Amino acid sequence: MISETPQRRTKRDVLAEFRHAEILAAARGVFAEKGFAGASVDEIAQAAGVAKGTIYLYYPSKRDIYLAALREGLSALAAKTQEKVWGVESLHDKIRAYVETKLRYCDEHRDFFKIYFAELGNMVTQHATPDSGFEKVFLDQVALLEDAICQGRSLGDARDLPARYVAFAIANLTRGAVTQRLVGWTEGSIEREVELLVDLAWKGISSQ
Amino acid sequence: MISETPQRRTKRDVLAEFRHAEILAAARGVFAEKGFAGASVDEIAQAAGVAKGTIYLYYPSKRDIYLAALREGLSALAAKTQEKVWGVESLHDKIRAYVETKLRYCDEHRDFFKIYFAELGNMVTQHATPDSGFEKVFLDQVALLEDAICQGRSLGDARDLPARYVAFAIANLTRGAVTQRLVGWTEGSIEREVELLVDLAWKGISSQ
DNA sequence: TGAGTTACTGACCGTTCGGTCAGTTGACTG
DNA sequence: CAGTCAACTGACCGAACGGTCAGTAACTCA
Numbered sequence: 001m002i003s004e005t006p007q008r009r010t011k012r013d014v015l016a017e018f019r020h021a022e023i024l025a026a027a028r029g030v031f032a033e034k035g036f037a038g039a040s041v042d043e044i045a046q047a048a049g050v051a052k053g054t055i056y057l058y059y060p061s062k063r064d065i066y067l068a069a070l071r072e073g074l075s076a077l078a079a080k081t082q083e084k085v086w087g088v089e090s091l092h093d094k095i096r097a098y099v100e101t102k103l104r105y106c107d108e109h110r111d112f113f114k115i116y117f118a119e120l121g122n123m124v125t126q127h128a129t130p131d132s133g134f135e136k137v138f139l140d141q142v143a144l145l146e147d148a149i150c151q152g153r154s155l156g157d158a159r160d161l162p163a164r165y166v167a168f169a170i171a172n173l174t175r176g177a178v179t180q181r182l183v184g185w186t187e188g189s190i191e192r193e194v195e196l197l198v199d200l201a202w203k204g205i206s207s208q
Numbered sequence: 209m210i211s212e213t214p215q216r217r218t219k220r221d222v223l224a225e226f227r228h229a230e231i232l233a234a235a236r237g238v239f240a241e242k243g244f245a246g247a248s249v250d251e252i253a254q255a256a257g258v259a260k261g262t263i264y265l266y267y268p269s270k271r272d273i274y275l276a277a278l279r280e281g282l283s284a285l286a287a288k289t290q291e292k293v294w295g296v297e298s299l300h301d302k303i304r305a306y307v308e309t310k311l312r313y314c315d316e317h318r319d320f321f322k323i324y325f326a327e328l329g330n331m332v333t334q335h336a337t338p339d340s341g342f343e344k345v346f347l348d349q350v351a352l353l354e355d356a357i358c359q360g361r362s363l364g365d366a367r368d369l370p371a372r373y374v375a376f377a378i379a380n381l382t383r384g385a386v387t388q389r390l391v392g393w394t395e396g397s398i399e400r401e402v403e404l405l406v407d408l409a410w411k412g413i414s415s416q
Numbered sequence: 417t418g419a420g421t422t423a424c425t426g427a428c429c430g431t432t433c434g435g436t437c438a439g440t441t442g443a444c445t446g
Numbered sequence: 447c448a449g450t451c452a453a454c455t456g457a458c459c460g461a462a463c464g465g466t467c468a469g470t471a472a473c474t475c476a
Contacts, residue, residue, distance in 0.1 A: 012452085019453095035333040037245030041434060051455045053436080062434065114332045121329010124322045124390050125243040135391075161404065168388060169381055169408055176380025182332050183343075185376075196369065200377055204412035223423085248463060259425045261466080270464065 019058050023048045024072065027065045032111035035118055036066055067132050070119060073112035074137050077105055085144055091152025092206075096198045098145060099174050103190050106178045117179055142167045149205070159207040170201050227266050231256045232280065235273045240319035243326055244274055278327060281320035282345050285313055293352055299360025300414075304406045306353060307382050311398050314386045325387055350375045357413070367415040378409050 026048035030039045041062050045052045059065045084097040106113045119134065145167035152158045158166075177197055180186045186193065234256035238247045249270050253260045267273045292305040314321045327342065353375035360366045366374075385405055388394045394401065 015453085032333060035330055038334060040432085052434090053455055054453080056435065057453075118329050118333045121326050121332075122243055124329075124387060125240060125326045126246060139393075161408070165404060166408070168384060168393075169405075172380055172384025172387075173377055176376060176383065179332060179380075180376060185347075196373060197377075200369070200374070200412045204408045220422085227423095249465080250463080260464090261425055262423080264465065265423075 016058070019050075019054070023050070023055060023058055023065065024069055028069045028073075028111045028115065031066060031069060032114040036063075066115075069112070070115055070132065070134070073109060073116065074134075077102075077109075077112075077116075078137055078141060080105060081141060082144060085148065091148055091155075091157045092198070092202055094148040094152075095145070095170060095201055096194060098170065099177075099197050099201075100190075100194045102174050102178055103181070103194060106181055107190065110182065113178060113182060117175070117182065120175075142171050145170055156207060158205050161205060166205050169204075173197055173201060224266070227258075227262070231258070231263060231266055231273065232277055236277045236281075236319045236323065239274060239277060240322040244271075274323075277320070278323055278342070281317060281324060282342075285310075285317075285320075285324075286345055286349060288313060289349060290352060293356065299356055299363075299365045300406070300410055302356040302360075303353070303378060303409055304402060306378065307385075307405050307409075308398075308402045310382050310386055311389070311402060314389055315398065318390065321386060321390055325383070325390065328383075350379050353378055364415060366413050369413060374413055377412075381405055381409060 023044070027039075027044045030044050030047055033039075034043075039062075041055055042052055044065065045055050048055070055065070059068065081098060081101045084101045085094045088094055088097050120138070123135065142164070146163045149158055149163040149166050153160065153163065174197065177186070177193060231252065235247075235252045238252050238255055241247075242251075247270075249263055250260055252273065253263050256263070263273070267276065289306060289309045292309045293302050296302055296305050328346070331343065350372070354371045357366055357371040357374055361368065361371065382405065385394070385401060
């Protein structure tokens with residue numbers, strides 16, 4: 001503890017940050033294409049334009065790269081979703097905001113979503129990469145909807161169904177739609193898809 | 209072609225069939241717990257109570273065991289679903305049959321479903337175990353619903369939404385519900401869950 | 417009983433791959 | 447220009463694992 005902690009980021013910090021981002025971007029691409037098991041660190045290094053050793057200067061293990069990629073995208077998505085959902089008033093708009101945010105984000109971050117959904121699928125077998133706080137983020141998203149529904153119900157917008165259950169239903173509907181897009185089973189515009197999904201969900205839950 | 213082909217199964221056939229089944233059952237358990245990549249052939253052999261070499265007397269590769277387990281469960285599930293859906297008349301009943309069959313089957317064949325859903329998730333990254341005919345089976349299930357909806361619509365039961373799209377929605381709703389059960393996020397009875405799901409879907413699509 | 421046959425075994429092989437570290441590069445300093 | 451040091455490299459290591467096959471056990475039948 002000799003000198004003051006520097007206020008400005010040093011050149012070193014900038015470089016480190018750059019490398020972290022660079023490696024993460026490369027990793028996302030490789031993981032999205034081959035899955036966690038199928039991807040090799042050599043491949044990621046090559047994609048990032050560095051030697052394998054360099055990778056390990058910035059991340060302690062392959063798994064950590066994976067988790068970092070997952071977490072980064074996940075928190076961005078969660079933040080954006082929350083912002084959009086909280087930014088509107090009615091339950092109907094909140095549901096639309098939820099669905100639309102996911103679908104748009106999926107279009108812009110296909111690689112991340114591929115990793116995300118593959119991991120969601122594997123949660124069933126290996127009990128979700130332990131400790132990643134992964135399930136929590138997912139459940140938080142559902143809770144977001146759940147709150148909106150409770151609120152909407154108290155205003156007489158929604159009929160009396162278990163809120164958590166309905167929230168899951170909407171989340172599942174959305175997840176399915178996004179998956180279909182990733183696999184290429186959907187071709188229509190996002191706008192139309194949002195319209196259809198929200199309409200369906202709304203008919204299902206509104207108090208007529 | 210000297211002798212007549214024997215009508216009765218030889219002792220040998222019985223043994224082979226027994227071993228196949230035994231290995232497949234063991235493999236299902238291991239794959240369900242660890243996923244394809246995480247499972248080792250040694251482990252499967254141990255679970256089946258045979259040596260590793262024996263495994264290769266009955267299946268040519270690890271991947272083939274996996275596919276066999278997948279296919280077996282898949283065709284049984286598809287057959288059962290079709291039977292139930294075709295066994296009732298109205299669209300409402302057909303939807304209930306679809307949902308109920310999946311949920312019940314999931315309860316009775318958890319290991320299979322874990323593999324199945326993990327694979328569904330990985331379809332997004334590795335383009336579905338090539339050639340497994342995997343996507344086809346899934347899409348056939350959706351087509352089952354699609355047909356029912358078209359039919360129901362012509363009878364005035366359902367409002368005018370793209371049938372394929374609605375079919376996907378119901379499939380997604382169901383898949384989500386099953387996943388939740390597998391992960392342990394649902395505790396209610398199957399009956400109640402079927403009720404809720406069908407009700408929701410029905411409200412969403414019926415022509416009031 | 418023993419010769420022949422079939423089912424099974426598990427040590428072994430080759431490869432892949434995550435992770436390491438001794439060595440190289442090149443920027444900066446005095 | 448010599449010396450220092452942090453960033454980077456890639457050959458290397460060891461473990462894990464899919465798959466093989468020479469050898470053994472067990473069963474059949476004369």
